[in-house]
Amino acid sequence: MAEQREIKENNAWHKAVILFITVLVITAIVALVTTAVLQNQPLLQKYKYGIVLDAGSSHTAVYIYEWPAEKENDTGRVQQTHACKVKGAGISSYSVFPGQAGASLKSCMKEAESLIPLRRHHETPLYLGATAGMRLLRMENQSLSDLVLGSVEEALRSSPFSYQGARIITGQEEGAFGWVTVNYLSDRLKQGSGTTGALDLGGASTQISFVANQDGAEESAENAVTFRLYGNDYFLYTHSFLCYGKDQVLKLALSQQTQSGDSSVLDPCFHPGYSVDRDYSSVYSSPCVMTGKPLVSRDSFTHIGTGNASQCQEVVRRIFNFSGCSFSRCSFNGVYQPPLQGPFGAFSAFYFVMNFLNLTSDSLERSREKLALYCSTPWTQIKQQHPDVKEKYLAEYCFSGSYILSLLTDGYNFTSDTWTHITFIKKISGSDAGWTLGYMLNLTNMIPAEAPETPPLPHAGYITLLFFISLLLFFFLLFLSLRSRWPRCNSQTQII
Ligand SMILES: Nc1ncnc2c1ncn2[C@@H]1O[C@H](COP(=O)(O)OP(=O)(O)O)[C@@H](O)[C@H]1O
Ligand SMILES: [Ca+2]
Numbered sequence: 001m002a003e004q005r006e007i008k009e010n011n012a013w014h015k016a017v018i019l020f021i022t023v024l025v026i027t028a029i030v031a032l033v034t035t036a037v038l039q040n041q042p043l044l045q046k047y048k049y050g051i052v053l054d055a056g057s058s059h060t061a062v063y064i065y066e067w068p069a070e071k072e073n074d075t076g077r078v079q080q081t082h083a084c085k086v087k088g089a090g091i092s093s094y095s096v097f098p099g100q101a102g103a104s105l106k107s108c109m110k111e112a113e114s115l116i117p118l119r120r121h122h123e124t125p126l127y128l129g130a131t132a133g134m135r136l137l138r139m140e141n142q143s144l145s146d147l148v149l150g151s152v153e154e155a156l157r158s159s160p161f162s163y164q165g166a167r168i169i170t171g172q173e174e175g176a177f178g179w180v181t182v183n184y185l186s187d188r189l190k191q192g193s194g195t196t197g198a199l200d201l202g203g204a205s206t207q208i209s210f211v212a213n214q215d216g217a218e219e220s221a222e223n224a225v226t227f228r229l230y231g232n233d234y235f236l237y238t239h240s241f242l243c244y245g246k247d248q249v250l251k252l253a254l255s256q257q258t259q260s261g262d263s264s265v266l267d268p269c270f271h272p273g274y275s276v277d278r279d280y281s282s283v284y285s286s287p288c289v290m291t292g293k294p295l296v297s298r299d300s301f302t303h304i305g306t307g308n309a310s311q312c313q314e315v316v317r318r319i320f321n322f323s324g325c326s327f328s329r330c331s332f333n334g335v336y337q338p339p340l341q342g343p344f345g346a347f348s349a350f351y352f353v354m355n356f357l358n359l360t361s362d363s364l365e366r367s368r369e370k371l372a373l374y375c376s377t378p379w380t381q382i383k384q385q386h387p388d389v390k391e392k393y394l395a396e397y398c399f400s401g402s403y404i405l406s407l408l409t410d411g412y413n414f415t416s417d418t419w420t421h422i423t424f425i426k427k428i429s430g431s432d433a434g435w436t437l438g439y440m441l442n443l444t445n446m447i448p449a450e451a452p453e454t455p456p457l458p459h460a461g462y463i464t465l466l467f468f469i470s471l472l473l474f475f476f477l478l479f480l481s482l483r484s485r486w487p488r489c490n491s492q493t494q495i496i
Contacts, residue, residue: 046068046069046070047066047067047068047069047117047120048066048067048068048069048120048123048124049064049065049066049081049116049120049124050064050065050066050067050078050124050125050126050127050440050444051063051064051065051112051116051124051125051126051127051161052065052126052127052128052129052436052437052439052440053105053126053127053128053129053152053156053166054129054131054434054435054436055090055091055092055128055129055130055131055133055134055152055166056090056131056132056133056202056203057090057092057131057132057133057134057136057202057203057204057205057245057247057248058089058090058133058202058203058247059085059086059088059089059090060085060086060090060091060104060105060108061083061084061085061086062083062084062086062105062108062109062111062112063080063082063083063432063436063437064080064081064082064083064084064112064115064116065078065079065080065081065431065437065440066078066079066081067079067446078184078437078440078441078446079429079430079431080430080431080432080437081115082111082112082115083432084107084108084111084112085108086104086105086107086108087104087107088104090133090134090203091104091130091133091134091148091152092130092133092134092136092137092145092148093133094148094151095137095141095144095145095147095148098144098147098148098150098151099147099151100151101148101151101152101155102151102152102153102154102155102156103151103155105152105155105156106155109155109156109159112159112161113159113160116161121160121161122160122161122162123162124161124162125161125162125164125440125443125444126156126159126161126162126163126164127164127165127166127439127440127443128152128153128156128165128166128167129166129167129168129169129173129174129435129436129439130149130166130167130168130169131168131169131174131202131204131205131435132171132202132203132204132205132240132242132245132248133203133204134148134149134168135168135171135204135205135242136204136242136243136248136286136287136288138168139287140287145168149166149167149168152166153165153166164443169435169439170240171205171207171239171240171241171242172222172225172238172240173435173439174200174205174207174240174435175198175200175207175208175209175225175238175239175240175435176209176225176227176236176238176438177435177436177437177438177439177442178198178200178207178209178347178433178434178435178438179195179197179198179209179210179236179238179438180227180229180437180438180441180442180447181198181431181433181434181435181436181437181438181441182196182198182345182347182425182428182433183195183196184437184438184441184447185428185429185431185433185437186345186428186429189229189230189232189447190230190451192230192231192232194342194343195210195211195234195342196342196343196344196345197209197210197211197340197341197342197343197344197345198210198344198345198347198433199344199345199346199347199350199408199412199422200346200347200348200350200434200435201245201246201346201347201348201349201350201353201404201407202245202246202348202349203245203246203247203248203349204242204243204245204247204248204288205240205241205242205243205244205245205248206240206241206244206245206407207238207239207240207241208237208238208239208331208337208412209225209236209237209238209239210236210237210340210341210342210344211234211235211236211237211341211342212235212236212237212338212339212341213235213338214235215338216235216237216336216338217235219327219328219336219338220327220336223237223238223239223335223336223337224236224237224238225238228449228450229447229448229449230447230448230449230450230451230452231449231450231451237337237338239331239335239336239337241333241335242288243286243288244319244407245349246349246353246396246399246400246403246404248286248288249316249319249403250396250399250400250403251282251283251284251286251288251289252288252289252319253269253315253316253318253319253399254267254278254283254303255283255284255289255291256315256318256319257315258280258283258294258301259291259294260294261294261295261296262301263298263301263302264301264302264303264304265301265302265303265304266304266306267303267304267305267306267315268305268306268307268308268309268311268312268315268375269305269312269315269316269375269398269399269402270303270304270305270306270307270379270395270398270399271305271307271375271376271377271378271379271382271395271398272305272306272307272376272377272378272379273305273378273379273380274303274304274305274307274379274395275302275303275304275305276302276303276395277300277301277302277303278300278301278302278303279299279300280293280294280298280299280300280301281293281299305379307375307376307377307378307398308375308376309368309371309372309375309376309398309402310372312375312398312399312402313402313405313406315402316399316402316403316406317406317410319403320332320333320406320410320411321333321334322410331411331412331413332410332411337412337413340412340413340414340418340421342421343421343422343423344421344422344423345422345423345425345428345433346408346422346423346424346425347424347425347426347432347433347434348433348434349400350404350424351424351425351426351433352393353397353400353401353404354401354404354424355424355426356389356393356397357370357371357374357397357401358370359371359401359424360423360424363416363419363420364405364409364414364415364416364419365416367405367419368405371398371401371402371405374397374398374401375398375401375402379395382394408422
């Protein structure tokens with residue numbers, strides 16, 4: 001009897017110990033997991049926001065970016081969450097009524113207010129950068145350009161966000177920040193691996209930027225930009241060609257073709273059957289067009305398409321000046337360009353046009369053939385095939401495609417071999433390729449010069465480790481509880 005009581009007491013004591021250990025271990029696991037999860041990633045993800053307005057020559061777009069709070073310095077974490085296209089033309093077109101430029105931004109700014117959590121409004125930086133359209137307006141009339149900028153500034157100041165300024169960015173900034181965006185989004189900066197060059201085609205200017213040999217900086221300092229990002233030095237060649245955006249280039253081409261003063265112009269870069277009356281002022285009012293309107297009493301001419309790709313190539317080539325290079329090598333118009341290096345991402349109108357023409361993955365030769373066929377297609381047929389495409393875009397794709405091929409080959413010196421190094425892109429990991437993201441990252445100091453300290457394990461690593469430790473503890477407990485039953489059975493057998 002005494003023996004049985006002793007066994008019962010032993011069992012009770014055993015159970016109490018097991019229970020105590022179990023509670024202890026479970027509490028420890030819960031505490032461990034909670035701490036790890038909370039330290040590595042807040043359970044309730046808190047985001048911060050930034051807004052950049054891209055005031056381009058043809059239109060303005062409002063980009064909203066977000067990133068996890070307190071993780072600004074971690075590459076590849078800032079991403080675009082929304083883009084709002086402002087209705088109407090670019091802000092430079094408001095030179096007649098400058099006061100209305102600011103009002104045009106209102107609906108997109110209201111959209112941003114509804115998308116960004118209220119408590120973040122006051123700390124959300126807001127920037128506006130204007131590009132080539134405003135550069136041209138400033139060249140024509142500085143006070144009008146100041147009035148337009150003043151109007152957008154007033155509108156943005158009245159928003160609840162943290163307004164950081166509205167300015168005309170330089171062509172160099174536009175090129176360099178486009179390069180930063182492309183390489184940031186493709187995670188190339190943090191890896192310190194090879195970089196991608198950036199090709200941006202707008203309506204009024206075009207930019208080329210790529211990492212080149214440092215010697216180039218001595219040849220042409222104005223084309224050199226240096227960055228120290230995540231502990232790596234980058235020597236960037238960049239150039240922005242003002243007036244070489246596709247809309248201004250069309251004006252240049254038309255000005256050359258209308259010089260004779262004939263009432264109609266036969267244009268090989270437009271489809272057969274295309275015929276439109278154009279005012280001379282639509283061509284000659286741009287500061288990019290140096291020649292004056294032909295001396296005729298008429299105000300307009302008839303623009304007639306003939307759809308001939310090889311003749312179109314000649315028309316387009318005449319826009320470039322290939323003589324007078326005072327450097328070791330040039331692209332065109334006497335601008336220094338070192339040898340092309342590495343892969344390239346071509347975005348904005350490079351993408352819109354090449355994507356429409358279905359030329360994003362063809363060889364250079366095949367692209368030329370397909371474009372020739374497209375240009376020779378009658379205008380009525382083109383309109384029938386694409387009833388939903390804006391007629392202005394549709395009419396100009398043959399011209400724009402021919403210009404792109406010529407700019408990339410005759411201008412920048414891409415060959416049949418290096419053509420394959422170009423990727424036509426719109427977005428990278430959900431964010432638009434363009435200068436805005438790079439501009440914001442730079443102004444908010446979100447890319448550190450030196451590589452940030454990396455934790456010994458990534459977040460996923462901690463979770464995996466915890467999972468296995470928990471699993472191990474679970475089996476340990478299971479083993480203990482099973483073991484606690486074995487001796488009891490054994491002792492009972494012994495008694496019997
Ligand atoms: N879907 C499209 N198809 C063809 N061209 C487009 C399309 N969307 C935009 N574009 C063109 O892309 C260009 C964008 O230029 P923009 O950024 O406004 O000028 P810039 O950068 O020179 O200041 C414009 O020529 C515009 O007409
Ligand atoms: Ca642009």
